Amino acid sequence: MLELDLVQLQREGRVALEGEIPSADPLWEKDEVRLTEPVRVRLQAQQVGADVLVRGHITTALELPCRRCLEPVVLRLDEPVTFLFRHGVADWEAVQEEAYPLPERAQELDLRQPVREHLLLARPQFALCAEQCQGLCPHCGANWNQGRCECRVEEQDERWAPLRRLLNRE
Ligand SMILES: [Zn+2]
Ligand SMILES: [Zn+2]
Structure with missing residues (x-):
């Protein structure tokens, strides 16, 4: 609970406020995000006039496919967060101010949705298993990080053969 x-x-x-959202929580159900650790949340809330300002950190780890070889890569995420809950504004006004509306007469404030939204925006879209990742062979799909395949021998692309013949006047 948060x-x-x-x-x-x-x-x-x-x-x-400290808490965790489990990686298998239904909160992530509709999102294409693979968390390999619970999301740990450390927050400080303060009253600012009639508004509520919440600041802190969220940390977790998530898995993405390497963009070259498609092997899973685990990335750590450590994000500073700031959520502002504005008193007496309409939903659309809050959105324009990148804030959240503070519900009238609420006794408690659920911070799970803001944490979810922040994480979805902050997560990396791409990963590389290593800077030198060799990727996959476009012909046979072999992972070149595990060794070369046979395909590399026929390096020349057959689609260019007519052009080569023309240039060489074969
Ligand atoms: Zn890779
Ligand atoms: Zn190959």
Whole structure:
């Protein structure tokens, strides 16, 4: 659970909040994200006038296919986050201000959706298993990191054969 106690926040002005969202949580169900660790959340909430400002860090690890050889690559994510919950604004106004509407008379604030949205925006779109990754053979699909395949012998592309003949006036 990742719920901020707004009553406590009103009383104390600041509240620290720590929690985890499991990697298999239904929260991620519709997203194409493969988490290999729970999402760890450390946040500090503070009352700013009628608004609520939440800042902190989220850390996790996720898996992506290498863009050259398609082998899974695990990437660590350590993201600073800031969520502003604005009092007395409509949903569309909040969106324009990149904020969230603070529900009227709410006793607690669920921070799971903001964490989810931030993670989906912040995650890398591509991964490389190594800078020197050799990728896959475009002909037979062999992984060149595990050795060369036979295909490399016929390096010349047959589609260019007519042009080569023309140039060489064969
Ligand atoms: Zn690779
Ligand atoms: Zn090959």
